[in-house]
Amino acid sequence: MTGEEPKALAAVLLTRLADNHAGQGDAVQSSGPLAFLAGDDRGRPTVVVADHHRLVRQGLVSVLAGQGGCAVVAEADDWTALAAALSARPAVVIVASRLPGLEGAPGIARIRAANPDGRVLLLGNDPAPAALIRQDGWGADGQVLENEDAAVLIAALYAVLAGQRHQSPEVLRLCATEGLLPEQTPTARERQVLELIAAGLSNKAIAREMGISVKTVEKHRDSVMRKLNAHNAASLLLRARDSGLL
Missing domain, CATH: 1.10.10.10 (Winged helix-like DNA-binding domain superfamily/Winged helix DNA-binding domain)
Structure with a gap:
């Protein structure tokens, strides 16, 4: 899959969501990738945001609820709060790689066990290629760096919602330098x-x-x-x- 395809997918889905929000169409219904969008009563994908920095969480919530067209159903600042938030059965969990108590691959496995139908998008803050490659082995559905643009995050979110394994272009570029x-x-x-x-x-x-x-x-x-x-x-x-x- 090329780096442009998730962006194109996100653009199509965001257009559909914008139409719904403006009352110009029915709620999104589909038996394919769009089926994941039936997260709340307005057809928006439900998301849990887990990051130990309050300002980062607030920024993510603003972006996701605004241009991302998502319904953020819970926030978490550590593993205990995230474990409780998973009862909402979100379509996507966006989790910081350094969330207190996450513990890498075991933490991602616990998220999947508690929310088996959801997707997991890992938000990294360490651009070191070795760290990104190690985190890729944790088993999340996607990887994005926290210093990337909002459009990159949204494209990644809709890519994993569509069932794709996704790494942002910057993550891919950095991992390629590991050699x-x-x-x-x-x-x-x-x-x-x-x-x-x-x-x-x-x-x-x-x-x-x-x-x-x-x-x-x-x-x-x-x-x-x-x-x-x-x-x-x-x-x-x-x-x-x-x-x-x-």
Whole structure:
């Protein structure tokens, strides 16, 4: 499945939900993926949000209830509260990877045992490829990083509702870099320079874009070329794409 398909699915479903909310159509009914949307009396998918940060929970609830068209039936700040919230039998549980008491794979298994017909979407806050790969083995239906856009979260939610196994494009990209040795992994600034090189910008244009000197751009460029064993711009971009950096 391509990264665009979940977004397209989300767009279709959100349009259907918007029509329902405006009273322009009947409640969503389907024997296929849309059947999961029959979560409440307005045809919205029911969701439980579990995160130990109150502001993060509030942001998620706002996004999900607004542009996501969901009914958030409960919030939880630790495993005890989440276990109680599962009695609502939500269509999706969005759970933080570091929720107190979750305990990784055993916690995901307990969520499934208590809510066997629901889906589980893991919200990660550690972008380290090794951590994401480890968390992928916990058994959730999907993975998203908490610093991604709201549209990415919504696309992931509707993808898992449709029965798909889903990782966000950023999670996929980061996991692909796991094959790089630590000394080969570009820093955040080097990666930014690399992305701007791939966009066709000159060193001067990159310097203006990043607000740094041309000399600093050249330093980052030389460093990332050395790390990826590239000798010119063409080989740099080729190796970066092969490594999942672009």
